[in-house]
Amino acid sequence: MNTLATAFALAGIAVAAYGGWLAWEQQRLRQRLDALEAQAGEDESWPIRSRAA
Amino acid sequence: MQRHAVKRSLLLAASFCVASLLAVCGWAIFLAAPREITMGDVQRIVYLHVAVAWGGLAGCVTMGVAAAAYLVRRNPVWDRWSQTAGELGWLCTTLTLATGSLWAHEAWNTWWTWEPRLTASLVLWLVFAGYFLVRTSLDDPERRARLSAVLAILALADVPLVIMATRWFRGIHPVTPEMDPRMRLVLLTSVVTFSALLVLLAVLRKEQLELAARVESRERAAGIIN
Numbered sequence: 001m002n003t004l005a006t007a008f009a010l011a012g013i014a015v016a017a018y019g020g021w022l023a024w025e026q027q028r029l030r031q032r033l034d035a036l037e038a039q040a041g042e043d044e045s046w047p048i049r050s051r052a053a
Numbered sequence: 054m055q056r057h058a059v060k061r062s063l064l065l066a067a068s069f070c071v072a073s074l075l076a077v078c079g080w081a082i083f084l085a086a087p088r089e090i091t092m093g094d095v096q097r098i099v100y101l102h103v104a105v106a107w108g109g110l111a112g113c114v115t116m117g118v119a120a121a122a123y124l125v126r127r128n129p130v131w132d133r134w135s136q137t138a139g140e141l142g143w144l145c146t147t148l149t150l151a152t153g154s155l156w157a158h159e160a161w162n163t164w165w166t167w168e169p170r171l172t173a174s175l176v177l178w179l180v181f182a183g184y185f186l187v188r189t190s191l192d193d194p195e196r197r198a199r200l201s202a203v204l205a206i207l208a209l210a211d212v213p214l215v216i217m218a219t220r221w222f223r224g225i226h227p228v229t230p231e232m233d234p235r236m237r238l239v240l241l242t243s244v245v246t247f248s249a250l251l252v253l254l255a256v257l258r259k260e261q262l263e264l265a266a267r268v269e270s271r272e273r274a275a276g277i278i279n
Contacts, residue, residue: 004094004095006155007156008101010151022257026264032268033264033267034092036268036271040271040274045278048160
């Protein structure tokens, strides 16, 4: 019974760890992309703001 | 924006379906499948072992086919599919070796033996490891994709070896053991469920690789990386 539990626990932990890492990495990449897009937006609007001033 | 919302809803629905399938599969393995007379409850490892072994082989084949498509079309999307399939194939092969070893300890009284199918499976695991070693050691995306695609196609040669090893080299690994029809049905349920889980994980991972490529291209444009 212990062997059976170990086998299923191993599989469960491996798949959950991969799924958890996927979710965490997805979140990190999305935040990074948002930050880069916001930065790019600021850079593009800077000359306009400068001219207006 | 609407397309993104539709995709998100589809992924949520697919996740719900896979979670339901997993619950049914758990019930089938632990409650519906009859207890095997010789090995007892430990025999239930087979339902997991066969499913992950199938996942490992399917991962290797998908990795090779996607790699060939990349070499023909030179579209990075195929490289991402190849990487995704390789990752999941490696995960499944690791689990195949681990669950097989646990089963072997109960059935053969040893954790490992250099049996032909076990050896071919270990070779498959090493080939996956080599594939990712190549991927992580090259910075140029185009060169990385090309070289790893060649390796992924070469890896296909091990698939028939894993499947036929026991027949060709007269190993002791069970080939197609006699099974109660209920056991066979549970085994099929397990393989279908695990395949659905792998497809879902593959779609999520491939989406993530697309996002990572977008981040990389933005960083390059901003001059953060070369």
